[in-house]
Amino acid sequence: MRRIYLDHNATTPLAPEAREAMGPYLGECYGNPSSVHTFGSRLRLALEEARARVGLLLGADPLDLVFTSGGTEADSAAILGVCAARPDRRHLVATRVEHPAVIEPLRTLERRGYRVTWLEVDAGGRLDPTQVEEALRGDTVLVTAMYANNETGVLFPVDAIGEVCRRRGVSLHVDCVQAAGREALRLAGRPIDSAAVSGHKVHGPKGTGVLYLRRGLPWEPLIRGGHQERGRRGGTENVAALVGLGVAAGLALGDLEAERERVRALRDRLEEGILEAFEDVQVNGDRRARLCNTSNVSFRRLEGEAILLSLDRLGVCVSTGAACQAGNTDPSHVLAAMGVPSTAIHGSVRFSLGRDTTEGDIDTTLDRLREVVGRLMRLAPVFPAEEVPGATKEVRA
Numbered sequence: 001m002r003r004i005y006l007d008h009n010a011t012t013p014l015a016p017e018a019r020e021a022m023g024p025y026l027g028e029c030y031g032n033p034s035s036v037h038t039f040g041s042r043l044r045l046a047l048e049e050a051r052a053r054v055g056l057l058l059g060a061d062p063l064d065l066v067f068t069s070g071g072t073e074a075d076s077a078a079i080l081g082v083c084a085a086r087p088d089r090r091h092l093v094a095t096r097v098e099h100p101a102v103i104e105p106l107r108t109l110e111r112r113g114y115r116v117t118w119l120e121v122d123a124g125g126r127l128d129p130t131q132v133e134e135a136l137r138g139d140t141v142l143v144t145a146m147y148a149n150n151e152t153g154v155l156f157p158v159d160a161i162g163e164v165c166r167r168r169g170v171s172l173h174v175d176c177v178q179a180a181g182r183e184a185l186r187l188a189g190r191p192i193d194s195a196a197v198s199g200h201k202v203h204g205p206k207g208t209g210v211l212y213l214r215r216g217l218p219w220e221p222l223i224r225g226g227h228q229e230r231g232r233r234g235g236t237e238n239v240a241a242l243v244g245l246g247v248a249a250g251l252a253l254g255d256l257e258a259e260r261e262r263v264r265a266l267r268d269r270l271e272e273g274i275l276e277a278f279e280d281v282q283v284n285g286d287r288r289a290r291l292c293n294t295s296n297v298s299f300r301r302l303e304g305e306a307i308l309l310s311l312d313r314l315g316v317c318v319s320t321g322a323a324c325q326a327g328n329t330d331p332s333h334v335l336a337a338m339g340v341p342s343t344a345i346h347g348s349v350r351f352s353l354g355r356d357t358t359e360g361d362i363d364t365t366l367d368r369l370r371e372v373v374g375r376l377m378r379l380a381p382v383f384p385a386e387e388v389p390g391a392t393k394e395v396r397a
């Protein structure tokens with residue numbers, strides 16, 4: 001049975017070209033990139049080539065990129081590093097729907113006496129940038145807003161937010177983990193001061209990431225203890241993995257526009273198929289300003305977890321929200337912030353498509369869904385049918 005993988009927001013398969021490029025650096029090319037001799041300099045060259053490739057994908061000067069162990073580290077390093085550099089300012093602004101990689105360092109800062117203003121989103125998961133202006137204070141050090149939401153795919157108006165921040169002398173951090181490789185980021189030309197990217201979401205290896213820091217940004221390193229990454233992150237670089245990330249970035253850039261349209265068409269085919277096949281469903285999140293690959297759907301009378309497990313048995317892999325919440329049945333904080341009723345939150349399933357998804361996969365998924373949802377409805381409709389204001393009809397328009 002060929003498994004159908006529709007969980008690309010959790011992780012993407014490593015590109016075979018990236019795996020192949022990594023090989024020598026797991027074997028004969030074993031130097032330390034900081035060594036001056038031939039072994040070291042070969043590795044340094046490979047590392048800088050990888051950085052240049054990532055720079056092209058992100059639209060950023062490679063010198064402004066710091067390699068990290070992933071998106072989580074890049075988010076923490078940006079947030080804590082900007083606060084450390086401007087200790088007189090003790091207020092931050094963030095949206096309620098950020099990933100835990102952003103929420104948790106902010107909670108740490110709150111425990112240290114910082115104040116955080118949490119911005120609300122509307123029923124479509126959208127953020128109104130005028131809220132940012134209203135939230136800023138004289139001692140605001142940083143605003144943090146994600147480029148695209150990992151659960152719904154909804155895009156935030158980061159340029160408008162950045163303009164407000166520029167005017168008021170406040171830094172803007174953007175978590176670009178879900179947007180990299182799916183949107184043309186062009187970081188250098190935008191009012192963004194720092195950004196986080198994850199390697200394993202762009203068909204690179206797990207445990208790799210990138211922190212973008214605008215030149216001149218007041219910032220202090222999180223990890224010290226070495227001169228690596230131009231003094232911005234201590235520790236010997238994971239050269240093999242970063243070479244793989246460089247190759248993956250090159251591939252993503254090469255077919256970004258074409259892939260975006262192809263994947264968007266497949267996602268829309270899946271979503272339309274679901275809306276036609278089932279009655280008690282709703283799409284969560286604004287359907288227009290959204291990542292091309294993501295669809296978050298609530299089957300209002302069922303448990304998302306039951307759908308996930310039944311689909312998995314039939315060879316289709318999906319998720320019920322953020323992957324890091326797997327095994328945790330707390331309702332999604334993203335859908336809750338959007339005001340999605342709890343029955344619909346419990347019935348939510350996230351489909352996230354990728355480079356390997358085919359039209360056949362979508363049609364098979366729809367067949368399997370009909371089978372699974374039909375059976376679950378006959379067995380035990382856990383929730384009574386309920387009228388949800390503003391659900392399917394409005395969203396479909």
Ligand code: PLP
Nearest residue numbers: 070071072099101150177178198
């Ligand atoms: N930010 C967002 C929006 C994410 O979706 C994720 C991972 O799911 C992360 C950060 C963390 O990235 P990593 O897994 O590379 O630490």
